[in-house]
Amino acid sequence: xxxxxxxxxxxxxxxxxxxxxxxxxxxxxxxxxxxxxxxxxxxxxxxxxxxxxxxxxxxxxxxxxxxxxxxxxxxxxxxxxxxxxxxxxxxxxxxxxxxxxxxxxxxxxxxxxxxxxxxxxxxxxxxxxxxxxxxxxxxxxxxxxxxxxxxxxxxxxxxxxxxxxxxxxxxxxxxxxxxxxxxxxxxxxxxxxxxxxxxxxxxxxxxxxxxxxxxxxxxxxxxxxxxxxxxxxxxxxxxxxxxxxxxxxxxxxxxxxxxxxxxxxxxxxxxxxxxxxxxxxxxxxxxxxxxxxxxxxxxxxxxxxxxxxxxxxxxxxxxxxxxx
Numbered sequence: 001x002x003x004x005x006x007x008x009x010x011x012x013x014x015x016x017x018x019x020x021x022x023x024x025x026x027x028x029x030x031x032x033x034x035x036x037x038x039x040x041x042x043x044x045x046x047x048x049x050x051x052x053x054x055x056x057x058x059x060x061x062x063x064x065x066x067x068x069x070x071x072x073x074x075x076x077x078x079x080x081x082x083x084x085x086x087x088x089x090x091x092x093x094x095x096x097x098x099x100x101x102x103x104x105x106x107x108x109x110x111x112x113x114x115x116x117x118x119x120x121x122x123x124x125x126x127x128x129x130x131x132x133x134x135x136x137x138x139x140x141x142x143x144x145x146x147x148x149x150x151x152x153x154x155x156x157x158x159x160x161x162x163x164x165x166x167x168x169x170x171x172x173x174x175x176x177x178x179x180x181x182x183x184x185x186x187x188x189x190x191x192x193x194x195x196x197x198x199x200x201x202x203x204x205x206x207x208x209x210x211x212x213x214x215x216x217x218x219x220x221x222x223x224x225x226x227x228x229x230x231x232x233x234x235x236x237x238x239x240x241x242x243x244x245x246x247x248x249x250x251x252x253x254x255x256x257x258x259x260x261x262x263x264x265x266x267x268x269x270x271x272x273x274x275x276x277x278x279x280x281x282x283x284x285x286x287x288x289x290x291x292x293x294x295x296x297x298x299x300x301x302x303x304x305x306x307x308x309x310x311x312x313x314x315x316x317x318x319x320x321x322x323x324x
Contacts, residue, residue, distance in 0.1 A: 006040075013119070015029065028222045032308065036111050051064070242268070254268045
């Protein structure tokens with residue numbers, strides 16, 4: 001490991017396939033311009049690993065680990081420190097030399113987005129730690145999470161992808177997703193971070209055999225949305241996706257629950273009930289921002305400003321640090 005070291009990993013959003021990706025459905029997922037930066041440098045304590053984590057609001061976690069063992073000497077938040085400790089111990093199981101070489105280092109991470117937005121603070125960190133140590137990112141992911149791993153795949157991706165699990169292994173197909181109606185798509189934060197880990201646990205209680213038909217239809221929808229060029233066809237696919245998931249989860253779709261008068265389609269992204277939604281509507285930016293702002297939702301971001309489309313980068317594209 002070369003010191004100092006700097007790395008970047010992208011945030012993520014899942015457009016289609018939520019939950020059912022765990023049972024083999026194809027999911028359309030997109031990496032974001034915004035993500036997480038990690039800097040590793042010599043630290044002040046020779047037998048410690050010092051850790052500081054920032055987001056746009058400032059320092060949100062500070063931990064000092066003793067080595068060997070990654071014992072928590074002091075922490076600004078013990079719950080979050082234990083989560084980080086678990087990740088570091090899992091990494092040391094994959095890369096035993098890491099526990100030795102980490103002594104005397106200081107790690108500083110910086111999120112481009114507010115941590116509560118649920119855009120991949122954990123998955124981007126998984127990718128960064130794997131890149132720093134030479135570990136396999138999916139191997140590390142499987143040690144600490146029961147999620148599908150799509151978010152870890154997005155962390156290192158240059159553009160959108162179709163992600164599915166085949167025979168317990170990830171299958172990733174890169175693609176371009178920049179439909180001609182991209183200017184009609186908006187990403188809206190609902191103001192509530194969803195515990196995706198808990199939602200995954202709940203979903204995994206549903207017998208897999210009873211989900212085969214739904215998984216197959218969601219796969220077809222994902223493939224269709226990836227190549228659709230007609231806006232009406234796109235919104236119809238979104239509606240059908242929401243109908244399937246609403247019935248499956250026995251939960252009211254977000255549009256019916258919160259935005260029944262919206263002149264377009266609103267679709268949940270990722271774990272239902274929190275984080276971001278995708279709004280597809282004919283209105284301009286001022287109209288869209290007014291609609292959601294009148295409901296107390298003021299984080300409304302144009303799809304094209306947030307998502308890596310897979311097209312060749314141009315000078316007009318937003319930078320990773322200012323995409324949000």
